[in-house]
Amino acid sequence: MKEFDLIKRFFAEQSVQRKDVLLGIGDDCAVIVPDERHHIAITTDTLVAGVHFYENADPRAIGHKALAVNLSDLAAMGAEPAWMSLAITLPKVDEVWLEQFSAGVFELAEYFNIQLIGGDTTQGPLSITITAQGLTSLDKKLSRNGAKAGDWIYVTGEVGDAALGLKHLQGQIELASVHRDDVLNKLHYPKPRVLAGQLIREFGSAAIDISDGIISDLGHICSASGVGANIVLDDLPLSTAMLDTLPQQEAVKLALTGGEDYELLFTVSETNKVGLETALVNAGIKHTCIGQLNGNDKITTTLNSEPIQIDSKGYEHFSNE
Template identity: 45%
Template sequence: MNIRTDEFSLIAKYFQRSHGAGDDAGSAVSASSQNRSRRDIAVGIGDDAAIVIPPTGCGIAVTTDTMVSGVHFDEKVPVDAIGHKLVAVNLSDLAAMGAEPAWLSLSCAFPSIDENWLTAFSRGFFAALDYYHCELIGGDITKGPLTLTLTAQGIVPAERYLKREGAQPGDRIYVSGTLGDAALALAAQQGKVSVPPEHMAALEKRLFYPTPRVALGQLLRNQATSAIDLSDGLLGDIQHILVASGVGARIQLDTLPFSQAFAESISGPDGWRYQIAGGDDYELCFTIPESRCGNLETLALQAGVKVTCVGIIDGSRELRFFEKNQACDIDFHAYSHFQGA
C-alpha cells in the first residue's frame, strides 16, 4: 500500500538527508536509519517533533528568518542561492550571539511543485548546511505564495553568549568584511545606479551568497562587549546596540571598509548610502574595549575575515556620523519592510 501523499514524497526526495538532495523518492529509508552527520540528534525528520541532546552546561540560541519571493529575492537570483542565503541569514544571527550552529527546521510554502526549482534550492541549502556542519531536523510544507522560513538553533557555552546590550563608552566599534556590495548589486540590477559590467559578478556574489561570520562570532565571545549582525544596514542595526546598551556612537564614514569592486564602481558620499543603509551585508558589527584591540585583527584573520574599526561608543545616546572628523548629516534610512506603508 502506498501511504505517501505528495508532501511526504517531496520531503523524502528533497529534504531528508539520507536520500541526498534530488535523489529518487523511491529509495526512501526510515528516519531512524538516516546517516546523520551530527550525533546529538536523537530524533530527526519523520516524527511529530525532533529531539536534540544539547551538551551539558550549554545554552541554545534560537533564531528564525523568513524569505519571501519578491521581498527577499526575485527571478534574478539563482535558485541554489536562495537555499544558500536562507541558511546564511539565519547562521549570521547565530554568529552575532557567539553560537555554534547545530540544528535547522525549514518551513516552506510553494504555489505549485516545480521539481527543477526544488532540486536547485536543496542543492544550495544542503551545501551551506554541510559547510557549517548543521543538520535539518524537521520542517513543514504547505501550499501558498513562495515563502521560506528557517529556524536555526546553535550551541553556546552558558553565560558566554554575545548580546546587543553591553557596549560601554570608549569601546571601539568594528565591522567584519566589507560593506555595501550586496546593496550596490541590487540597486544596479534595479537600474538605480550603473556599475562597470566587469564588477557586477563580484558584487552580485555578495548579494546572492552572503557569508555568515560564524567563526568570528565564536571568537568574539571572549572579546566583544556587544554584537549584532548587519541585515538592514549599519545605520539601522547599530541603533539596536545603542538602545540596548544605553549609549551613543560616532562613526567615521571614511573608515568604512569596501571591496575593490565597490571602490571601482562608486565612491564618497554616493557610496555611503549602500554601505550604511542598503542592507544585505550579513557582516558582524561589534564593540570591544580599546585594551583588547591589540591582537584583534590578527585573531579575526585566523577566523577567516578582516575586521575594521569604524568608530567609537560614547555616552551621548546619539548616533553621529563624521567624515575626516567633520560632522555629516545623513538624510536616508536603513532598510525597513514597512517604510512608507
C-alpha cells in the first residue's frame, strides 16, 4: 500500500466535519476559518517508540494517547479543542496496526469534536506527532504566569497511578489483580480534562497539565509567575491501588515525580476559591487542594506537619546526557 492510499483508507474518512474547516485533508495546506471572538491555542507533542511507548504496545492505546496528551495541553489553557494534524512515521504498512491506531485517534477526536485537517506520512522508525489547535475566548486567558503568592494549589483527579502502572510493566512492583486493569487503563488511556480546564479558566490564576510530575510541573508555574510553593503531602489524592501497593512515603514520592497523569494542576486566589470549587463540584470533577503559593523562590513539602525532602524533580528529556 502506497502513501496516498494509506491516507485515504485510514485517515481521510472521519465522522467529525467542522463548519470552520474550509479545506481539510487532500491539499498542500488545510484552510480554517478563524472565529473573531476567540484566540487560537496551538500545541504539538511527539510520541516515539521505545521512549513513550513499548514497540509492542496496543496500537489503539497509542492512537488514543497521541491525541490525549495534546488535548491535555489545550485543557491546561482552558481551550476548546477544534482541529488537529497528524505526522506519522512507520517502519512498514501494517494494515491491522493502522486500523486500530486510527480507531484510537478518531474515538477521542469524535468525543471532543476535533477534526483531522492534514499531516504527513513517511517511512522510518515508528513515531507519531500531533499538532492540536483549540479556541479560547478573547477576554479569558489561562497560562502558567498568572499565579500569585497566597493562591491555593489544586489538582484534579488522583495522581501517581500512571507511574505506578509503568513500574508494574517494568517489573519493579507487582499490582494486585483487583487494581491492575484500572491502573493500566490510566496509563494507556489518559482522560484529558478539557471541561475542567474551561471551568478553571473562569476562576483560576494559572494551570498546567501533569505530564512530568507534580514537582516538575508546579516548578514551571512557580518559575513563570515568580513565586514559591509548599505542598502538603498528606493531602495528595492517592488511589486505593497506590496506597495498597506502596508504603506512604514511596507512594507520595511517586505521585510527586512519576508524571504521565495528565491531570490538571492549577492555582486560584482566596477570592475565587469557593466559586471554582462550586463549579467543579457541579460538573462532577474531583479536585483536591494540596498546598499554597508563597513569596519564596523554592518548592517545599511537608508530611505529617514535618518538612520532608523530595530529591527527584520528575522526568526531563536529555537529563541523562
